[in-house]
Amino acid sequence: MITIFVKSVGIKQIIDEINKGLKGTIKNEFGEQTLHFDNKIGKGSIRIIGFDWGISLLDYNVLFYEDVKMVFEISGNSPIEFLFISEGNLKYSPNGKFVDLERFQNVILSNKTNAENSFLFPANELIKVNFIQIIKQEYRKKANNNINSLQDSILSIFRMDNPDVAFQHLGNYNIRIADYIKDLNACSETGMIKSLTIEGQLNLILAMQLLEHRNYENRTVLPDSLxxxxxxxxxxxxxxxxxxxxxxxxxxxxxxxxxxxxxxxxxxxxxxxxxxxxxxxxxxxxxxxxxxxxxxxxxxxxxxxxxxxxxxxxxxxxxxxxxxxxxxxxxxxxxxxxxxxxxx
Missing domain, CATH: 1.10.10.60 (Homeodomain-like)
Incomplete structure (x- = not known):
């Protein structure tokens, strides 16, 4: 197994630290950092894009030839992570014990203060997964953030009421979110148009994931969820x-x-x-x-x-x-x- 440690939340630092383990090449274009690799470790690409108010997108399209564990060691408050897997399956551990994250499942995570998140990418399996990360203290500065309209369980995470308690939502399975992810990854524009398109799609995906969480808490299943x-x-x-x-x-x-x-x-x-x-x-x-x-x-x-x-x-x-x-x-x-x- 290959283990890769990431200790930063900065866009450039994250991709650089991942590349120390994957030994690929990094391309910087229109604010996107994209790591490409094709070697004995595996092949694929990892992209990260930063937006205002502490929002960033980290997506993986990877195939590893042996198990790869990525350990995110974040000092201070961990971000909220909205995950959606379009292909394959992942394992996640906030404490050394792994749980399965499945294809098309709505997943929202936030670890406790000064903790580490580990994600295990299984060998010989194509993995396509999107991480939308929100730095809570930054997002709260946004005008009209309306976080007070959220369910109590996730509202407390945004407000950091219990920084020593981890949050983990393994929700229902949603086809419609998968369609939004396809649109997000299919954008063929460049420059400002591409940035605006991706940011708009991110907002739609976040809205869908929060909506699924609310309905899950209320035991109501969305028409496109299972x-x-x-x-x-x-x-x-x-x-x-x-x-x-x-x-x-x-x-x-x-x-x-x-x-x-x-x-x-x-x-x-x-x-x-x-x-x-x-x-x-x-x-x-x-x-x-x-x-x-x-x-x-x-x-x-x-x-x-x-x-x-x-x-x-x-x-x-x-x-x-x-x-x-x-x-x-x-x-x-x-x-x-x-x-x-x-x-x-």
Whole structure:
């Protein structure tokens, strides 16, 4: 494992200290510091941008070849960190014991005074994560900051009422925030236009993360959010689909089985499997069909029935679209290979 220590909150110092461990190159353009690296440690980029009132963006698009632990040793009051992971998963430790931070989960953190935060990036996994950091004492100087409208739990963090108590919000899973993150990273402008665009997107993302926190505290789930219990239902539903692959598996049927609305069902499958419900079901059917084609005792019509298709021609069309070969040709190749092995 590689361990990288960061002891500063200054933009240039943070990127310089990270680069001591990653040994890449740093580019400074229009107020952005971007570290690029491609070596035996891994490859990717880390970008940091500072804005007024103590707000900064630190985003990672990285793939490490071994575990990398980044330890942020902050003297004085720790910033509030709004995290959102678009790809992969992270581990976080404010005290030596790691907890999982998951893809699409809304995460808000603030450690106690003079403490360290550790983030563990697992090896051989693409990680895309955004950190929006707010230095509390700076943000409170902003006119019309309206922090008094926040929930008591996070308001006390902004006001630093309990500097020796850590704050940790591991909230619901939100697809809409992921869309805002895509827009943030897709900005192709330069100079002032780019800075204004990114700052505007940051404000939207912060608003969404604070809104999710408020609704989480009030036990209200946003239309584009999913709770852990929702995800458990969808995991169970995936097993149900496998066990009932020959039966009708429409969204309406699956919605009744899971107790989730069709919209929440679609959100969950998009979040967990990056597919719509129908795409996921079709993928399973075709993968099962491919395996059944290896059983020479079953004819293709029997396989079509076993996976719940009514038309052999429709099955052949879908199989060809997915694998680039007709099922009859695939089986023929398997038989020829089997005969060749017997002769050898």
């Amino acid at each position: 709770s852990k219990s929702d995800l458990k239902q969808i995991h169970k539903l995936a097993d149900y689909i496998i066990d009932n692959i020959s039966s009708p598996l429409s969204i309406e049927v699956l919605s009744r089985e899971s107790g989730l609305s069709p919209k929440r069902l679609q959100l969950g499958f998009q979040l967990l499997y990056n597919k719509s419900v129908n795409e996921y079901v079709r993928k399973l059917k075709l993968e099962l069909a491919r395996d059944l084609l290896k059983d020479f005792d079953m004819n293709i019509s029997e396989i079509v029935y076993a996976i719940g298709y009514k038309s052999r021609s429709y099955f052949s069309k879908r199989f060809f679209e997915y694998y680039g070969i007709l099922p009859t040709e695939y089986r023929s190749q398997l038989k020829n290979k089997f005969k060749a092995n017997i002769i050898d």
